Amino acid sequence: MITGEIKIKIDQIWDTFHVSGITNPITVLEQMTYIFFMKMLDDKQLQEEDMARDFDIEIKNPTFLVGQNWLNPVTEQEVPYESMRWSVFRHTGPENMFQMVRQNVFEFIKTIGTGEESAYSRYMQSATFLISDARTLTKVVDGVDALDMNNRDAMGDVYEYILGKMAASGTNGQFRTPRHIIRMIVDMMQPTPADYICDPAMGSAGFLVEAVKYIKEHHERALYTAESVKHIKSSLVNGYDTDPTMLRIGAMNLLLHDITAPELARRDSLSEQNNDESCYTLILANPPFAGSLDKGNVNKKILAYADTKKTELLFLAQFVRSLEVGGRCASIVPDGVLFGTSKAHIAIRKELVDNQQLVAVVSMPSGVFKPYAGVSTAVLVFTKTNSGGTDKVWFYDMQADGFSLDDKRSPIAENDIPDVVNRFHNLADEANRSRREQSFMVSVDEIRANDYDLSINKYKEVEREKVTYEPVNDILSRLKANETAYLSGYNALMEMLEEGVNE
Known part of the structure; x- marks a missing residue:
């Protein structure tokens, strides 16, 4: 379960989108997902860099290549990989950050197609970045920066809470x-x-996520063998959907539950x-x-x-x-x-x-x-x-x-x-x-x-109890008695009123 403090932060991010004019719940979730992914990529490499320093080893297949540039296919300009890292661009000021994220970082995550991140990123080709101003992006980035993307259990709960907000909003709830x-x-x-x-x-991959959670809760020994872990993170999970937006949301849901390479496909x-x-x-x-x-x-x-x-x-x-x-x-x-x-x-x-x-x-x-x-x-x-x-x-x-x-x-x-x-x-x-x-x-x-x-x-048998009613003559006698009492009271009241008028 997520804490009240984290719920408040998520609610604030959600409200920031609404204030900026992005009110469709599934669009809000989709845009939040992009920001999550940007941070996860850098957090993952920061972890790998710490490990490399501690054990004097090289990082295999880093996302952000040190000292090299990336060619933006849209602008055809070279951009230093380092400048697209979350830990770097978030300290460059609102306007600079906005330009970097919208023009370069977002286009970069749409081109990633290898490694653990591919399960999510391969459905990014048709994605659109809809955050339209630096102020909104700054508030969202500040909110997301406070979340620990390396704690997959906590982030899984965060994402499920956001999915719950999407359903509770009354729009697109059919996806959940x-x-x-x-x-x-x-x-x-x-x-x-x-x-x-x-x-x-699969929609938002709720069944697949819950199945993996069940396995982790009830088959802990499977988490200690390399073969089982590989199977759980990849071939165990298979899902299809016709909507690329839902594939992105579902893939992120699985990624945040440590399912890094599920078999997902856009398919009818x-x-x-x-x-x-x-x-x-x-x-x-x-x-x-x-x-x-x-x-x-x-x-x-x-x-x-x-x-x-x-x-x-x-x-x-x-x-x-x-x-x-x-x-x-x-x-x-x-x-x-x-x-x-x-x-x-x-x-x-x-x-x-x-x-x-x-x-x-x-x-x-x-x-x-x-x-x-x-x-x-x-x-x-x-x-x-x-x-x-x-x-x-x-x-x-x-x-x-x-x-x-x-x-x-x-x-x-x-x-x-x-x-x-x-x-x-x-x-x-x-x-x-x-x-x-x-x-x-x-x-x-x-x-x-x-x-x-x-x-x-x-096939169900309904038990019917026999209801016994009192005889009709008794009911009529009681009605007659009630009527007599009513008329007696009525006449007494009328006499009192007439005496009062005469006085």
């Missing part, structure tokens, strides 16, 4: 699945250092350009529910699972396709996926139940994604087998997630999430639960008999 829901899903799936994890619609996961097939062991996702798209652009191998234009169905098909046998998936889906009656809806559910192993359906309350959307959603959990294996499916009816279900989403005491995770990891104890309880098992035969309907209300 609530963190506690992400954590619930990750806790259910328990990723390991041996996994190859993918989010084909449903198109022909996506060749992923049988290559991941775990998929964690909240894919976009865009409704319909041009079916002509959809990969034909995906359409083989479900011939449809509905993105929520196509993504499920792609998840099946891209998992290796034995691979697992946990995906948020709109409730319509669970009970839709179209051929495509039934086909994808049939695929999960008959050809794969459908494990669980967790129905979430409709307010989880407020204030951005009130749609009801669920979490589908399945394992790819290509040979069936579904025997019973576990259903859970989540009623509360620790926050009010209105637009304010205020913290409350009621929270089913710990119970969801606990019961999911003890499914053997769920077998004999009544359909009247919050969770229960449903046999695959019953699901097939109901056209593969996966909505919990199809």
Whole structure:
């Protein structure tokens, strides 16, 4: 958790952008990300220089070459590398710093493409620097300079706090699945250092970051072997998005959590350009529910699972396709996926139940994604087998997630999430639960008999208590008695008023 002092500093930086006229939350975050990166590059080299002095060794592949110039491809002028370092330009005065950052440093970070920083920098080509005056840049640089970029745990918390501000602002909140829901899903799936994890619609990389945090918390030994560390920082994490802005934000989120070289790409996961097939062991996702798209652009191998234009169905098909046998998936889906009656809806559910192993359906309350959307959603959990294996499916009816279900989403005491995770990891104890309880098992035969309907209300038993009302004659007698009493009082009052008038 970040401290109150750091929150105040971040809030001040955020407010500085707003005062300068940059009010779109995602634009504010993007511009802050550029400044973060500039400082991280210099901080990293300062650390390497200290290490080189202490151990009398040379720095390998320094970002800023000592005594050499960089050729600016825009201005075609040579600029000393040293002048573009954070520790140098921030002491040159507001106007000089502004010119250096806007004309040179920003263009420089757009050209970096090797080393650990490439995961972020390779998506910089289309970036635009929008800070328009020296005063604003000075305030932002002063605020960021107070942050310790070398403390990745702290900076990870800082970035997640900023992402939370972006969501809380009411704009672009669709890019961020609530963190506690992400954590619930990750806790259910328990990723390991041996996994190859993918989010084909990564947005700000929340699922990927949380998965890495889980691994670091529960598999500390993996952090002490060079092979495991290399895997965690690179091939463990795979993510795709069609928006270069979100790729930059997601890459920075991962970088600040010490994932320096993840496999990220600008890609439409449903198109022909996506060749992923049988290559991941775990998929964690909240894919976009865009409704319909041009079916002509959809990969034909995906359409083989479900011939449809509905993105929520196509993504499920792609998840099946891209998992290796034995691979697992946990995906948020709109409730319509669970009970839709179209051929495509039934086909994808049939695929999960008959050809794969459908494990669980967790129905979430409709307010989880407020204030951005009130749609009801669920979490589908399945394992790819290509040979069936579904025997019973576990259903859970989540009623509360620790926050009010209105637009304010205020913290409350009621929270089913710990119970969801606990019961999911003890499914053997769920077998004999009544359909009247919050969770229960449903046999695959019953699901097939109901056209593969996966909505919990199809199987949940509602306990109805018999209400006994008093006889009608008694009610009428009581009404008559009340009426008599009322008229008696009314007449007494009228008599008192008339006597007063006569006097």
